[in-house]
Amino acid sequence: MVERGKMGNAMTQTDAVSVADQTDAVPASRLPAGIKPPAVMVPVLPTGDAILPLLREMDERHVYSNDGPLNQRFAAALADLLQSRLTTPARLHVATVSNGTVAIELALRLRARRGRFVIMPAYTFIATAQAVTNAGFEPWFTDVDADNWALTPEIAQELIARLPELPAAIVAVSPFGAPIDQRAWNSFEEKTGIPVVLDMAAAALSLDGVGRVPACVSLHATKMLGIGEGGAIVSEDADLIAAARSASSFGFEPGTRLAARRGGNHRISEYAAAVGLTALAHAAEKEFRLKALAKAYRHHLGDAPIDWHAGFGERWVSMTINIGIPAKHVNAVTAGLDERSIPWRRWWSRGCHTHPPFATAPRERLDVTDDLGLRIIGLPFHELLTDDQIALVSETVRKGVS
Numbered sequence: 001m002v003e004r005g006k007m008g009n010a011m012t013q014t015d016a017v018s019v020a021d022q023t024d025a026v027p028a029s030r031l032p033a034g035i036k037p038p039a040v041m042v043p044v045l046p047t048g049d050a051i052l053p054l055l056r057e058m059d060e061r062h063v064y065s066n067d068g069p070l071n072q073r074f075a076a077a078l079a080d081l082l083q084s085r086l087t088t089p090a091r092l093h094v095a096t097v098s099n100g101t102v103a104i105e106l107a108l109r110l111r112a113r114r115g116r117f118v119i120m121p122a123y124t125f126i127a128t129a130q131a132v133t134n135a136g137f138e139p140w141f142t143d144v145d146a147d148n149w150a151l152t153p154e155i156a157q158e159l160i161a162r163l164p165e166l167p168a169a170i171v172a173v174s175p176f177g178a179p180i181d182q183r184a185w186n187s188f189e190e191k192t193g194i195p196v197v198l199d200m201a202a203a204a205l206s207l208d209g210v211g212r213v214p215a216c217v218s219l220h221a222t223k224m225l226g227i228g229e230g231g232a233i234v235s236e237d238a239d240l241i242a243a244a245r246s247a248s249s250f251g252f253e254p255g256t257r258l259a260a261r262r263g264g265n266h267r268i269s270e271y272a273a274a275v276g277l278t279a280l281a282h283a284a285e286k287e288f289r290l291k292a293l294a295k296a297y298r299h300h301l302g303d304a305p306i307d308w309h310a311g312f313g314e315r316w317v318s319m320t321i322n323i324g325i326p327a328k329h330v331n332a333v334t335a336g337l338d339e340r341s342i343p344w345r346r347w348w349s350r351g352c353h354t355h356p357p358f359a360t361a362p363r364e365r366l367d368v369t370d371d372l373g374l375r376i377i378g379l380p381f382h383e384l385l386t387d388d389q390i391a392l393v394s395e396t397v398r399k400g401v402s
């Protein structure tokens with residue numbers, strides 16, 4: 001029997017996004033007995049009990065923000081964790097900031113050349129375009145690579161050879177948390193002199209080949225290292241990270257009341273740092289659980305004629321699963337999911353150029369973006385999914401593509 005109008009225990013952990021998806025009015029006849037349609041996304045962050053010891057420390061200390069001891073510990077521990085996952089040893093530096101969007105804005109402010117345009121892929125979360133604009137630049141949209149869904153140095157190189165003026169910077173993006181070739185972007189920057197900033201918002205656990213080019217990470221609840229709201233700028237460049245810390249705190253140099261540069265208030269509080277320190281301790285387990293769920297999807301979807309994001313669930317995982325449906329089957333798949341009240345998402349919509357504020361931004365041909373924007377569908381993916389639910393979603397997708 002499908003329970004109607006009742007939320008199981010698991011559902012108390014849903015966020016606003018998923019509560020809206022949590023249908024309690026599914027016609028019982030359309031679902032196999034006993035299986036509830038899953039939520040599309042359920043963040044699972046450290047529990048209150050787990051963070052309590054650090055909150056008690058704060059009670060004693062009376063320090064609640066301004067790069068306090070918990071933030072310093074969190075930034076150092078995050079740098080250690082990210083460093084420990086690199087395939088080539090490097091010394092990483094981390095500045096924590098209030099969110100991933102601000103991380104991109106600050107990195108651009110600190111690094112971009114003079115100029116009007118920032119080259120960026122049209123296929124990304126809209127935050128990338130908002131950050132470029134907030135930092136005082138106009139986006140110039142490029143297409144992405146059809147295989148890895150990312151802007152590559154080759155695409156950027158080809159474009160700048162044709163532009164009338166050099167761009168102020170380039171923002172490349174990790175698609176849905178997938179690793180991208182960070183070494184190649186570091187070489188690109190050295191070779192061309194054009195500053196590069198990497199939007200690795202969903203890729204905190206997929207960083208490699210970091211170098212001086214900053215990787216901007218989101219610590220939003222829906223990302224791999226979720227702390228609620230937060231972000232980080234990660235680089236081998238200690239001076240850049242010191243400048244980012246300063247810019248995130250009114251431009252003050254540490255221990256002074258003198259603004260050495262332009263800046264704002266983009267800090268995280270000690271409360272957020274307490275969640276962060278606790279979350280780091282569970283990052284590997286979370287990654288392991290999500291990889292197991294990704295494998296379950298791969299198993300249940302079997303040989304269905306769909307595109308998988310290269311390496312997903314094997315080399316890397318993130319908080320969303322995105323599959324490419326053949327264009328001619330997209331409507332059948334989404335209608336089938338809707339019929340069973342299984343929520344799905346185009347997490348990156350149909351591309352930034354389809355959002356009104358960016359509709360007139362200059363752009364290249366966006367054939368791959370338009371194709372991916374139609375075909376890439378996010379399925380339910382989170383730690384509370386059961387194997388039955390994954391089987392149900394997979395069977396529904398298989399029906400749609402058959």
Ligand SMILES: *Cc1c(COP(=O)(O)O)cnc(C)c1O
Pocket residue numbers: 099100101102124125127128173174176199200201202217218219220230231
């Ligand atoms: C989540 C995300 C952002 C924004 O991060 P926030 O912490 O929510 O500001 C930016 N870019 C991409 C690709 C993202 O996935």
